Amino acid sequence: MGESFFKWDQQKLTTHVDAMDREHQKLIDIMNRLYERHEAKATKPELQSIVRELVSWTVTHFEHEEKFFDTLAYSQASVHKKIHKDLIARLKEHGGEFEKTGVLTPAFFQFLKTWLTAHIMGIDTKYGLIASQKAG
Ligand SMILES: [Fe+2]
Ligand SMILES: [Fe+2]
Structure with missing residues (x-):
């Protein structure tokens, strides 16, 4: 097996919120799997199921994240939600292109x-x- 598509880097990527770090790691795992199976020239149905898993986990992760940061005095919450919305739209666009x-x-x-x-x-x-300011 070659290099992974993306490596978790604790120092650069940690949010200092364990639950969210774990969700990001799962996201990276799905992306790495998609890349590996793509490189291995997997069949369309196999890749398709990974793409769908990626879309669905991203939607779930964003929901969890939004619920979490709604509990904080986080002034950027609505901007962040807008960014999520755009990312989902772009991810689905790429996914739709692949389905075709x-x-x-x-x-x-x-x-x-x-x-x-x-x-x-x-x-x-x-x-x-x-x-972490709230916790500390
Ligand atoms: Fe996230
Ligand atoms: Fe986010």
Whole structure:
């Protein structure tokens, strides 16, 4: 097996909220599996089931995250929700493209990678900061 698509990096990616870190790790696991099976030239139905799992877990994760940060005095909550909405729309767009063509494009994987680094590091760590201030 080659390099993973994406490696969890505790220092860069932690939100300091264990439950959310675990959910992010699960997200990364699904993405890595999708990439591995794509590289292994898996059949469309197999890839399709992973893409659907990715979409459904992302929707679930965002719901959990929103419920969590609604319990905090987090001023960016509505902006963050808007970003989630846009990400889901773009993820579903890529997913729909794949359902039609049966091809997972480099653009799809690029989107997943950018989303992970930019969203987890740039956005999710903000509620993490507020949660840890509240705890400490
Ligand atoms: Fe988020
Ligand atoms: Fe997140």
